[in-house]
Structures are given as structure tokens and as C-alpha cells.
Amino acid sequence: DNAQPGADLVVGAIEGVFGVTPGERRNHIKGTCAAGEFVGTRKAARLSKSPLFSGKPVPVVARFSVSGGNTKVPDVAKSGRGMALEFQLPKGKLHHITMLNTPMFGAAQPQTFLDLMLALKPDPATGKPDPEKMKAFKASHPDNLAQADYLASNNPPASYASSSYWGIHTFKFIDKKGTATLVRWQFVPQDGEKRLSDDELKTAGANFLESALIERTKQGPARWDMLVSIGQPGDSETDPTVLWPAERPRIKAGTLTISRAEAQKGAPCEPINFDPLVMAPGIQPTDDPILRFRSPTYAVSFGKRLSER
Numbered sequence: 001d002n003a004q005p006g007a008d009l010v011v012g013a014i015e016g017v018f019g020v021t022p023g024e025r026r027n028h029i030k031g032t033c034a035a036g037e038f039v040g041t042r043k044a045a046r047l048s049k050s051p052l053f054s055g056k057p058v059p060v061v062a063r064f065s066v067s068g069g070n071t072k073v074p075d076v077a078k079s080g081r082g083m084a085l086e087f088q089l090p091k092g093k094l095h096h097i098t099m100l101n102t103p104m105f106g107a108a109q110p111q112t113f114l115d116l117m118l119a120l121k122p123d124p125a126t127g128k129p130d131p132e133k134m135k136a137f138k139a140s141h142p143d144n145l146a147q148a149d150y151l152a153s154n155n156p157p158a159s160y161a162s163s164s165y166w167g168i169h170t171f172k173f174i175d176k177k178g179t180a181t182l183v184r185w186q187f188v189p190q191d192g193e194k195r196l197s198d199d200e201l202k203t204a205g206a207n208f209l210e211s212a213l214i215e216r217t218k219q220g221p222a223r224w225d226m227l228v229s230i231g232q233p234g235d236s237e238t239d240p241t242v243l244w245p246a247e248r249p250r251i252k253a254g255t256l257t258i259s260r261a262e263a264q265k266g267a268p269c270e271p272i273n274f275d276p277l278v279m280a281p282g283i284q285p286t287d288d289p290i291l292r293f294r295s296p297t298y299a300v301s302f303g304k305r306l307s308e309r
């Protein structure tokens with residue numbers, strides 16, 4: 001059956017795993033604010049009429065984060081890292097791109113995400129998730145495995161600036177004539193990909209990502225190339241757990257420049273709801289059920305954290 005859990009139920013389940021820190025995000029609670037600009041390419045402008053690709057610099061408010069709802073999560077955790085971007089377009093329009101450092105997601109349907117949270121809920125007796133529940137979750141949810149394997153077999157980044165971030169979902173670029181092209185994208189760091197070594201995992205400590213990013217931007221801007229893959233018939237449009245073949249053609253759609261970073265408290269990124277369905281004309285969502293579900297879920301988390309302030 002296609003019935004989906006409610007967004008409030010899922011946010012409640014996230015709270016069941018991580019607890020509640022009043023006034024803060026229920027997920028990706030630990031984060032750092034940043035700012036800069038984005039400049040799009042002509043190649044992208046041919047495929048999408050979005051003002052993102054006008055070729056003029058677009059101001060960007062960014063937030064880098066560690067996944068999970070626990071402020072104490074160590075920066076060496078083998079979990080997701082996030083990059084959230086708010087593009088401030090002409091005439092007060094906004095566009096959001098909210099990505100992770102994994103090429104795929106760990107749920108094809110919201111129910112899988114909910115079941116994961118229920119399996120991770122600490123057992124009151126031990127204060128830890130029940131290993132039997134996790135085993136049963138893995139056995140019954142094959143759509144979780146690709147991302148779980150990726151996170152287990154790739155150490156986390158040494159810096160937010162030395163990581164790729166993927167859009168994961170399929171989106172549609174709409175050109176001036178209204179023609180749609182199916183796309184997926186990756187932001188590739190010009191600093192190169194650098195992950196923590198196994199030794200560094202033990203020595204890096206719990207809180208190095210924020211200071212490393214602030215230091216990095218003091219030395220000069222950090223940049224990412226936005227690379228866009230063009231889909232072909234048969235490529236998955238609605239399943240964020242399934243990758244496209246690696247040989248799909250890619251175009252460079254733009255360059256993101258991050259020139260400042262600061263602690264999130266009181267900084268511009270803190271109050272933003274980086275809802276991924278906030279989009280300007282020229283880029284449209286697909287019917288990926290995870291992409292569609294994120295919007296109401298973020299709204300519940302956003303409403304809670306604002307009302308607790």
C-alpha cells in the first residue's frame with residue numbers, strides 16, 4: 001500500500017532517537033553558517049531558464065552540517081554531512097539546494113526512514129539501540145543498504161571544504177521553450193576530496209569541522225564546481241537510492257564560491273528552513289516520494305524550533 005507516514009510522526013521518531021534540544025533543528029542540528037556566491041554557465045542556461053544560471057553572481061547563504069539531532073555528535077562520526085544553499089535571486093526570489101555527502105539516500109520511501117528511526121530508538125535498559133531491531137530493519141529494508149555501505153566504507157571528510165555534496169534526487173531542468181531535461185547534480189570541491197584516515201578518525205577530536213572551515217575561508221575562498229548529469233530514458237527518476245550509470249554525460253553548470261564562515265548562533269543561516277522544494281522557475285522537482293516528503297517534515301521541525309525560542 002502507498003500510505004505514507006505523517007511528517008509529525010516522523011519528526012517525533014527522530015526526537016525519539018536524539019531527544020529534543022529546544023529551539024534547534026530536529027536533524028542536522030550541528031552546523032556552521034557560511035556565505036558566498038554562485039555563478040552559472042551558458043551550457044546550463046541552455047537547459048534551464050532558472051535565474052541561477054544567468055551568468056551573474058547570485059548571493060548564497062550556506063549551512064554545513066553533521067546529520068543527526070544530537071548537538072554532541074562527534075565530527076568523526078561515520079554519518080552524513082550536509083551542505084544547504086539558499087540562492088538569493090533577483091526580485092526577492094529564492095532557490096534552495098540541500099545536499100548530502102553521499103551519492104545516494106538510505107530510503108526509497110518515507111516509511112523506510114521512519115522504520116530506521118524506530119529501530120535506532122535507544123532501549124531504556126541499555127541506553128543504546130537494540131541490535132536485534134537493527135538486524136531486522138536491515139533484513140527488511142534493502143533500500144537502506146547502498147547508503148549504509150557507502151557511509152561504512154568511506155571515512156568522513158577532513159573538512160567541509162574537501163567534500164563532494166550530491167543533490168541525490170532527480171530534478172527537471174526546464175528551458176525557455178518549456179522542454180524538460182532530467183538531471184542529477186554533484187558539487188565537486190576544487191580543494192579535492194580529502195577524507196580522514198583511519199588514524200585521524202581516532203585523533204581528530206569531536207569538533208574540528210567548524211574551525212577548519214572558518215580557517216579555510218580566511219585563507220581565501222573555497223570553491224565547488226556544480227556538475228550536472230543528463231538522464232536518459234530508463235534512468236531512475238523517483239528512487240533516490242539508485243544511482244545512474246557513471247557514463248552519463250555531465251556538464252559544468254556553475255561554480256559555488258564560499259568566502260566566509262562563522263558559528264551558527266545568531267548568524268544568517270540559523271533561522272532558515274532549507275526546504276528543498278523552494279525553487280525558482282527553471283528547475284522543478286520530480287515525483288520522488290522522499291523529495292516530496294522532505295518539505296512537510298522540515299516544516300514540522302522548523303515550526304517546533306521557532307515556537308520554542
Ligand code: HEM
Nearest residue numbers: 025027028063082083084099100105113168274298301302
Ligand atoms: C525521509 C527523508 C528525510 C527526512 C525525514 C529528513 C528530515 C530532516 C529534518 C527534520 C531536518 C531539519 C529541518 C529544520 O529544522 O530546518 C533536516 C535537515 C537536513 N536534511 Fe533532511 N531529511 C530527509 C532526507 C534528506 C535528503 C534526501 C537529503 C539530501 C539530499 C537531506 C539533507 C538535509 C540537510 C543538508 C539538512 C540540514 C539543512 C540545514 O542546514 O538547515 N535530507 N532533514
